[in-house]
Amino acid sequence: MIIFEYNDSILKSQVMDDSISTPKERSRVNSPAVMSNPGTPRSEEVRATPSPNQMRRGHGAAQAMQLSQQQLLQLQQQHLQQLQTQQLQTQQLVQQHQSQSKYSQLLAVIEDMGRDIRPTYAGSKTSVERLKRGIVHARILVRECLMECERSARS
Known part of the structure; x- marks a missing residue:
């Protein structure tokens, strides 16, 4: 498998070894030696964050639930x-x-x-x-x- 990474305005490609099977090992291989943007966090929690569209949908649902709770309180x-x-x-x-x-x-x-x-x-x-x-x-x-x-x- 070929993966392209952007590092300091240089496009690199790396060939992943198929013997690497766990996601942690893959992330270690995919991580550049030099961080492209030091301000960008590289933790697992951040990598698992949903896309902006998913965030909007999730935020909208939470907001709708909060509004419905407020409306319920007002109705009561x-x-x-x-x-x-x-x-x-x-x-x-x-x-x-x-x-x-x-x-x-x-x-x-x-x-x-x-x-x-x-x-x-x-x-x-x-x-x-x-x-x-x-x-x-x-x-x-x-x-x-x-x-x-x-x-x-x-x-």
């Missing part, structure tokens, strides 16, 4: 913030629901009374009775709503 933080916000909103809704339940009942009674008002013009006694009961019930609900509002204002 966003999820925790959303959970905390939802928990706070749920607590507020529970507090409001206690007072709104009376309020929603009051709205329902008022809507029922609105339905009953039209037939009263025709002189229906049953709708008049339902209207009276609705008004009484609405007054009670208004009082309860006011009491609940006062309680929540104190808290």
Whole structure:
């Protein structure tokens, strides 16, 4: 086998003996007697380094993994913030629901009374009775709503 080496601007060729079988022996034969560039390291680790293309691909994968870990951390933080916000909103809704339940009942009674008002013009006694009961019930609900509002204002 013929190997070409570049040494101080001179192209040399060496014929390798086929009897040399180990990579260390080959590297010893291939190494020039005078180093062409003293700043170039000649250790085995450096010789085993991947090509620049492989380095870019490997670096890109490490960078992508690091980015994905950062993105995962950000997603976890966003999820925790959303959970905390939802928990706070749920607590507020529970507090409001206690007072709104009376309020929603009051709205329902008022809507029922609105339905009953039209037939009263025709002189229906049953709708008049339902209207009276609705008004009484609405007054009670208004009082309860006011009491609940006062309680929540104190808290």
